Amino acid sequence: MPELPEVETIRLGLKKAIVGKTIAGVDVRVPKLFHGDKKSIIGKKVLDVGRRAKQIIIDVEGDNDLLIHLKMTGQLIYRPKQESGVASHGQIAGGHPSKDWTAVLPNGTTHIIFDFSDGSKLFFNDLRKFGWIKIFEAKELKHKLTEELGVEPFDKEFTTDELAKIISKKSNWNIKKILTDQTLISGIGNIYADESLFWAGILPTRIAKTIKYDEVLRLHTSIIKALQIGLKYGGSSENTYYKIDGAKGQAQEHFQVYAQEGKKCKRCGGVIQKIKLNGRGTHFCPGCQK
DNA sequence: CTATCTGTTCTGAC
């Protein structure tokens, strides 16, 4: 799924696009991806768009809010009224099926469509159908999100000491597993875990209890750095991620290790390696990371 | 064609 920088990029775009608009209808094409009674949000105005971990929260007038998880391949694409159908950025190659899943909407991966009263639409696409949209009672949602998720990396309470405390709680885990566990720290996934560990000079396989305090210090700075790079370039479109206008992010052009296996390390010139760790592809530089 | 990969997370088996 999109990770924190991608979801945050979507949130910012969405906030600009839909706050103040009234939800006129919801077309649920794949019922298992939509939980709750859509009638409870129809006719209501969107008040705000938030984020917690890798999830989007749409704050709707009244008692109910929407929670959206994009998982691996979910997309939220917004189209103003004038150009519903064809992307402003993309051409449709004559006769060829487009690999760009946002060029024509709705398409075969479009499972839920929100209609706003001004004629604009929000398309929820998901190739693999892992993502979902759920309606929650607002209080219950707030409780659930604080209960189940770890500290936000951009929060002021995410300090070096806090990170040290988190690491000490899972002394036998490898450090990458700690970074990607949403109940400990929220928002970091496979890409930004690898990138953070590169910037920190720490191997992803390192066991928590072997990590010294000066390394925790570097890791804390590096997590924020990796996520900020992601955010600055509008997220990474290595796979199926698009911004809400259908444009790609550029963060993948700034990766140091993720998807760089076999290439030369930009810092030391060594060859980037790829292994499997915790069941996931894991990238690192043997020269820079110890 | 077959095997393995993919930005996630939950469940069930041991």
Place this chain on the structure above:
DNA sequence: TGTCAGAACAGATA
């Protein structure tokens, strides 16, 4: 209780 493979699903890639 902790860990891990497999599941949910669909496609790209070698």
